[in-house]
Amino acid sequence: MEPLKLIVTGPVGAGKSTLIRTLSETEVVDTDALASEAIGKATTTVALDHGTLRLDGHLLHIFGTPGQDRFDFMWEILAEGALGVLLLVRADRPETLPAARNILDFVVSRTQVPHVVGVTHLDRPQVWRPEEVALFLGTPPERAVGFDPRDREEAVKPLVRLLELMGA
Amino acid sequence: MAIFGNLKDISLLDLLPLLSGQQGKLSLRPKRGAELLLFLNNSRITCAKKGEAALPPHRVEEELFGLLDRPEAEFAFHIGDRPDRCLGRLDLRLEELLLKLSTLRDEIQSVAGALPLPDTVFAFADPGRAEGDPELRDFVRLAWSQLERGTSARELAGLLGMPLDRVRYLFYKLRALGVIQPLAQSPRPGRRGIARQLLGLLKRRFRTWSWSH
Numbered sequence: 001m002e003p004l005k006l007i008v009t010g011p012v013g014a015g016k017s018t019l020i021r022t023l024s025e026t027e028v029v030d031t032d033a034l035a036s037e038a039i040g041k042a043t044t045t046v047a048l049d050h051g052t053l054r055l056d057g058h059l060l061h062i063f064g065t066p067g068q069d070r071f072d073f074m075w076e077i078l079a080e081g082a083l084g085v086l087l088l089v090r091a092d093r094p095e096t097l098p099a100a101r102n103i104l105d106f107v108v109s110r111t112q113v114p115h116v117v118g119v120t121h122l123d124r125p126q127v128w129r130p131e132e133v134a135l136f137l138g139t140p141p142e143r144a145v146g147f148d149p150r151d152r153e154e155a156v157k158p159l160v161r162l163l164e165l166m167g168a
Numbered sequence: 169m170a171i172f173g174n175l176k177d178i179s180l181l182d183l184l185p186l187l188s189g190q191q192g193k194l195s196l197r198p199k200r201g202a203e204l205l206l207f208l209n210n211s212r213i214t215c216a217k218k219g220e221a222a223l224p225p226h227r228v229e230e231e232l233f234g235l236l237d238r239p240e241a242e243f244a245f246h247i248g249d250r251p252d253r254c255l256g257r258l259d260l261r262l263e264e265l266l267l268k269l270s271t272l273r274d275e276i277q278s279v280a281g282a283l284p285l286p287d288t289v290f291a292f293a294d295p296g297r298a299e300g301d302p303e304l305r306d307f308v309r310l311a312w313s314q315l316e317r318g319t320s321a322r323e324l325a326g327l328l329g330m331p332l333d334r335v336r337y338l339f340y341k342l343r344a345l346g347v348i349q350p351l352a353q354s355p356r357p358g359r360r361g362i363a364r365q366l367l368g369l370l371k372r373r374f375r376t377w378s379w380s381h
């Protein structure tokens with residue numbers, strides 16, 4: 001069966017590594033045989049967060065990638081056939097929103113991969129609500145999900161929303 | 169005696185004021201690309217050439233802007249040299265040019281993290297909104313056919329011979345004004361089945377989370 005890929009991206013500190021560690025059943029590593037099977041040999045020398053989640057016969061590969069222009073080249077390979085993109089954003093760091101919007105613009109205009117915005121750090125004292133983040137990013141409010149990537153039951157929320165929107 | 173060195177050590181913003189009282193030829197050799205020749209006289213650039221071509225004023229600006237951020241580029245100033253022939257004489261005041269270039273650079277640096285990514289594809293939303301700003305209006309006219317069908321900063325920078333960050337900055341401004349917007353691709357079809365299947369599996373796996381929303 002073709003390996004399924006999920007891409008996790010977003011500004012530094014948004015919770016990408018945490019999410020992948022929480023969801024993953026394998027040790028989170030940056031380079032391994034599974035990774036090269038799913039994204040091609042060329043990229044496996046680049047340090048990517050990588051984890052897997054097995055669901056019956058399906059193996060879901062989860063890749064974390066920093067949202068910076070010097071990693072543009074990786075997107076071509078990562079996005080090819082990917083199930084979806086989870087863009088993570090910190091609710092308490094409005095200064096990272098412009099960078100997040102640039103990542104989303106790139107995803108929307110360069111790939112055919114559907115996205116969901118995961119809004120983290122909602123437990124902090126002063127935060128943007130998920131629908132406010134969606135407004136800034138120019139994406140419909142149902143595409144933004146608040147969640148805590150440190151918690152196993154919470155961590156699955158953005159993925160569930162993605163699948164719900166895709167299956168609708 | 170000669171004034172020579174590398175722009176990575178002595179920035180253009182230090183070099184040009186130094187030369188502004190002199191008459192002569194400034195040669196700039198970037199690591200990649202053709203040599204740029206500037207003929208200076210009386211605090212002005214009177215002629216500029218890249219390879220064999222004489223450059224119009226806006227191209228001189230673009231070239232110098234591209235050299236602002238201390239790239240590797242050898243420079244040498246030859247006092248007294250004059251252009252033997254210059255098609256398209258210029259009268260660019262160095263002081264004004266420097267002021268303009270450094271302002272522009274500061275603007276770009278102030279929004280550096282917010283610049284659109286080089287490969288994001290943008291297209292017109294409402295081109296009329298660029299009319300109020302002469303710089304944006306001119307840029308929009310230059311890029312009209314590309315922005316009608318959709319283009320990236322990288323593609324345009326290549327086509328127009330402009331520095332990539334300059335184009336990203338113009339895109340940033342145009343987007344803020346609602347002149348352009350990212351051109352969305354339609355999502356890859358035919359994945360509804362697998363999505364539903366995975367969703368069912370996830371719901372069985374993760375039980376404690378409430379599924380009502």
Ligand SMILES: Nc1nc2c(ncn2[C@@H]2O[C@H](COP(=O)(O)OP(=O)(O)O)[C@@H](O)[C@H]2O)c(=O)[nH]1
Binds near residue numbers: 014015018120121148
């Ligand atoms: N309080 C709080 N901390 C979080 C949350 N999500 C992630 N973190 C923490 O934020 C820090 C940065 O997360 P990390 O996964 O390294 O971010 P990355 O740079 O996107 O990979 C870590 O210390 C996480 O434990 C959240 O929702 N609330």
Ligand SMILES: [Mg+2]
Binds near residue numbers: 016017018049
């Ligand atoms: Mg990380």
